[in-house]
Every structure is written in C-alpha cells, then in structure tokens.
Amino acid sequence: MNQKAWRIIPRPLMETVLNSHAQQPRVPQPLILHGPRGAGKTTLIVERLLDKWNTGPHLTGYVDLAESIKENHPKHGHSYPWSSWYNCPPPPLQSLRVQLEQCLESMAKKGINLGLISSHQIFKTLNKWHGISTALKQILEKDNVSGAIMTSRRKDLSLWDRAVSKLSVRCDLEESVGKRVVSLEEASYYKEAMAALELAKEVISLQQMKRGNAIKELNRTGGFSRTLAHSATDWPLLLLELLSAAAEIDYFQPKLVINNIEVLKHAVLSDDTSVCGSLYHDSLIWRIIALGANERCLPVFLVTSDGYYSYRAFMDFGFPDIFISREMFGWSPAEAKLHMVGDYFTSSEWSVLVEVLGPNSRHLFEVFALKLSNHFQK
Template structure:
C-alpha cells in the first residue's frame, strides 16, 4: 500500500515568532534564523510563510544566495565545500536587484518620490562634484537641489522613454484614473533612482585605486567598505522611510547569508567579501537602532552566526537570534505516526537516523519509490533494507565527500603552518595539531591530515558526540583545525544555547562512525602504529566536555 504524499507540517511557535517580526512595517533589529541543516528552515518559509508575506500591503523580496544553475545535487553539503564559490559581484547584484524591485513597487504606489531619493542620498554623500559631472559643467553658485533638478533632466535626455515607461508599468500609464501630475511624479522618482545609482557608481570609481591598494595590502578601511555597500543600504533606507502600515510594508528575506561572507572576489575594484558582508550588517544594525528599518530575516545553517557573529559585532543581543533544531523525537512521532510511518517503522527510524525532517522526507521518497517497484514485482525489500540503503546513500554522497573536503582543509592548514601564516597561539604546547609535516610532500600531508581527523572523530565518539565548548572555559576546541574543518563542511553544528558541538543529525553521526571504521580497516601496519602512537602521546581527549547528563 502506497504512502500519502509528503507535506510540510506547521510549526506554530516558530511561525508566530517570524510573523510577529515580518508583519511590522519597521523594526529595530534584523532577525537571524539559524540551526543545523535539514531541520526545515527554508521549507517553512517557502511553503508556509512567504505567500502571506506577499499578500495585500505586504511585499517580500526572497533571495537565496546559494542558488545555482543547475541546482546542486547535495543539499546536505555546506556551500563553502560544494565547489567553486559564487562571486561577490553576482551575489551583490542579486541583492541590489531584489531591493530595486521593492523600491520600484514603492514608486508605483506613490510612497517614494524624487525628493525622497535626493534627501536620502544627500544625507550620506557630497553630491556637487558628481552632479556637475552628470550635467557636464561646473557651477559653484547653484544650490545642490537645483543641480539635482538639472541632473534629473540630463538623465531623462540620455535614457530612452520606453525604459522609463517599463519601470512605471503599462497598467499605471494606461489607467485613465491617474492624472498627468501623478504620472509625472512617478516618472521623476524613476529618473531620480537612476541618477542616484549613477552617482553612487561615480563615487565608487573615484575610490577604485584606493580599493585596489586595500586588496593588495590586506588592510581594512571603514570608508571604503561603506562605499561598496552604499547602493543596497540607500535602497533599504528609502524603503524604511517609505514603509506605511496597511499601505506599503516591504521586507527582505535572505537565505544562506553565509554565501555572501564566503564569496570569491572576482573584481579588485570592490572590497573583499567578508568586509562587504560585515559593512552591510553594520549599516543594517545602525539603521535599525537609529531610525528603524524594514524587517530583514537572515537564514543560515552556518555555525558562525550561532556562536561567533554576536561576538564579532560586540554585543550578544545585537541581532534577534532564533535557533531551531527541528523536532524532538516525541514531536516527530506525533506528526509522522501513523500517517507516514507505522509504529514499528518509527522505532527503527528513531534508533537509526533520528527525527531530522530532511532525513524523514528523503526516506519517505525512497519508500514511495520502493512501493511502486513492489507493484511491478521488481522489489522485495523490507523496511530495514530501505533504511540501510538510505544510510549507504548518505555515506557515499554526503559524509565521504564531506570528509574528503575536510582533509583538504587540514592539508591547507599544514601548508599555512609551514609558511608561517598560523598564529603561535594556535600551536600551543600539547596541541595534537602542533607538528604537521615539515616537507611539502603531499603523501605525508595527507597521512597527517587523516590521522588528525580520525583522532578527532574518535574523541568525538568517546565524548558521546556532544562537546560543551563553554564548559571549563574550554574554548581551545575552537582552535582545533579538525573541528573547524568539520564545521565548515557541514557535518558538525555549533549551537548557541546550550553551547554544544554535535553532528547535525543522528544519521550523520552513524555515518561518521562508519567512516572511522572504514578508514581504520584501510590502514596498513605502519599507519596503524602511527595512529596508535598519536592517540597515546598526542591524542585528543574531550570527555570532560561531555553533554550535560540527561540532555538529549
């Protein structure tokens, strides 16, 4: 008998928290929704909330920075280890395009006018030189507002009228209910936006050589970082000032915000991705604190935003932080039994792969496929065989490939140590990773990386797969390159409250044990002796960081 189609189960408490933030027209802080992979963060937004946030006066711009064409076949993989990272140019262009679409909607509603654009731009920039460049002549006696009006006329003469009409929309132009003055007001706002963007680009061109010098030297400049994020932040400020209850309530939702921080720099005329990311968040925070901003919801599975971002930004409550871990076993059983799984099947699932929603949906799809094969007489597998097949799929497609990426990160760490790029404080006395190979032999580097990674996984097993990184002031675990590598590839998650480092799911945890056993079986006699010596003399021991007794 076939199983019913999978459905997205409501999450009333989390939905209420997100709705309370998104339904306001202006808020004081951005909201971070973070948690391990596969717990249903994106599904909840796409299938349960986004439609309501685009109804009536509400307008939501949804951005997924991790989008790819074609889509990546590994949803469990961390975006930092899933191939070539996206370029900063493409990510910033997506951000600007989404915000421009919101602003254009505000212009068509009459909420944003040309003078609003001028006052917002004039608040942060000296405009005289750029306006004179647009006009083509310099006039020191003319006021800034008069120069702006002339520059708008100059832009209108350069731009095809059909391009402006396309921004306004045929429905507004052809609507007999709109007066000539209203259409002229909207047309002026569209031209003012194009002029503002041209001025911002001029300012960035003038700072181009300074930015290239900054990238060469690796230094930091707040003014240059602000210049790189001028246009998206000006658009957000315009939207925030124009937001009005029951008339125009825009909001911005960004999924996989960590992609912006990890983007590749493909153009030396802009600052690095981490600097761009930090400047964007700083200005978003400042706008919310000083004047209030539109609701901004940032979704991520990166542990940086759960345990480190608030430290880097200086205050534990600088963001509204909402961490979700999916279902508890009891909650999952309530939703899954008997609609999707029988009682006996659920006992196997709870023991082997746990209540992670993505595991359950993938296993359900596998059961549907098996049921269709049974109808044609091509399959005779039982449920335990299906679970074993699903674990094998996880092992091959997710864990093994992620561990290969983790080994590459460790080999890069060994190379950085040889080149003196690693601070001495990370190579403190007694650290198991203190003595990487002194030569650049790739075989020795791989052997060292594998022994260290196996040592870390063994210590994780001994600690029952849960390390309390704040217990006994044991933050030195964050210096461990193996821990950092497994966090980066997405197999471990560092949660904020309570402060545990653990595998993202029980299924991934079981696959990590299988990987450790497989690697031990592959070892030759010499490698086994080296591993045993490493465990005895330099091996990690994190048993004092065991999860609290009774906490599941």
C-alpha cells in the same frame, strides 16, 4: 506502498514569533533565524510565511544567496548539500550583490508606484551621506559640449533636478505607473522618481569607481578599511533606507529575508571592483544594525545554519542583544514519529531511519522521495 504526498508540518510557535516581527513596519533590530541544517527554516519561510507576507500591504523581498551555488541547489535541479555550504565551491561575490540589489530595486520601484518614494526623497537621502555635486556634474557634462556645467555654482538640488530631467526622458512610462490610467502630471511625477532612482545608482557607481585603486590595494594586502567596505554596500543601504522611510502600516510594509547569509561571508572576488566577501558581509550587517538603531529599519530576517550566528556574531558586532535571535530546532524522535509513522513510513522502517539519520525533517523528506522513486523499486 503509501503514495501520500509529503506535507509541510506547521510550527505554530515559531510562525507566531516571525509573524509578530514581520507585522511591524519598522523595527530597531534585524532578526536572525538560526538552527541546525534540515530543521525546516527555509521550508517555514518559503512554504508557510512568504505568501502571507506578500498579500495586502505587505511586500517581502526574498534572497536565497545559496542559489548561486548551482551544483547544490534545488532551483537548478539538485539537492541541498548534506554537509555545510562551506564545503561547496564558493560563489562569486558579484552574483550575490546583483541578487540582493535587484531584489531591493524591485521593492523600491513598488514604493515609487505607490507614490511613497519621490525624486526629492531620493535626493535628500542620498545627499545626507554623500557629496554628490561632482558626480552630478560629470553626468550632466556627458551631453553638454560647453563647460558651463562644470563651472556653474548651482546648488546640488538644481544639478539634481537637471540630471533627473535628462534621465526621465529615457524612462519607460509603463514601468513607472504600470497598467494604471494616470494624468499627465502624475505620470511625470512617477517618471521623475524612477529616473531619480537610476540617477542615485549612477552617482554611487561613479563614487565607487574613484575608489577603485584603493580597493585593489586593499584586496592585495588583505587589510581592513571601514570606509572602503561601506562604499561597497552604499547602494543596497540607500535602498533599505528609502524603503524603511516609506513604510506605512496597512499601506506599504516592506520586509527583507536573506537566506543562507553565511554564503556571503565566503564569496570569492572575480575582480577588484569590490572588497572581499567577508568585508562586504560585515559591512552589510553592521549598517543594517545601525539603520535600525538610529532610525528604525524595515524588518530584516537573516536565515542561517551556521553556528557562528548563534554563538559568536553578537560578540563581533557589539553586544549580546544586538540581534533578535530565534533558534529553530529539529523534531525530537517522539515528535517525528507522530508525524511520520503511518503516513510515510512503517514502524520497522522508522526504527532504522531514526537510528541512522535521526529525526531531521529534510533528510526524512529525501528518504521518502527515494522510497517513491524507481531506484527504490529496483
């Protein structure tokens, strides 16, 4: 039996298209990579492109939302489902939010380590969209016995500097500067930026807590509120805006890949601290679109097998060209035969496979893995 290891077949044209988009520091639109299941979209990103997109000035955050479906993901020792992700138990929205936010936070910390995201920039971006005085006073009041902070008429920036100074004492120097040897002043700068990032997260968290009852009522009635939906995506969007503003060609070029974005739309709530999955999904995508249109956004790739993103999403989000849409098709029978027969299957085996399964690359890989297993020998 042929024991040749399975190899990843390049897709030169699609790789060129995606690389061209990824090479730009900021872009006006997100790119949706869609196509039938098993056509090789995830393989193309993970096996062919992701390493290149994490070398030199490039930094790519990769979030596979389907990882939370533990019964049907290779990360947990299982195979991908042969049918849609919608037929799998929906994951909790909270775990998907944590996945996305942790990815963006790690990217933002990289930007801080490169000296591109400062405490002042975080304040400026946060203060542009949020009234932060009350939250800052609450944070400062925690360690103050007197009521001076609450009655003070200090400007927001003064409150911000005091809160950052308080939090920077708790920041880990190694996390701020890594293994580099830096001066005391430089170390202080990095620690302040790290503290500012934590402070911004705490401010947004406090503001969302104040909307807790409204969100609970919204979930109970099944209504719609753009304001409450956007409040749930405030933190990831702040991080995206900071990263986009920090992007510099040939120095720091961040990008984000969200695989299986459709899983987010059907995520379930485990509590009433957030809006439902569909509202969160729509708010996240809408705000990425708005950031790109208004100020340019780092390249965002949304990867999906759901036909909704091929034929319907552009209508729901505004107009036909609101996304850059790239469809990836599977092999034709002739293309698949060229790659498969001889190396992996005999002509007689191929005749049966292509008739039963078609030239779907993932299905062929799973059949080939079965062929090499002990089960096939039996």
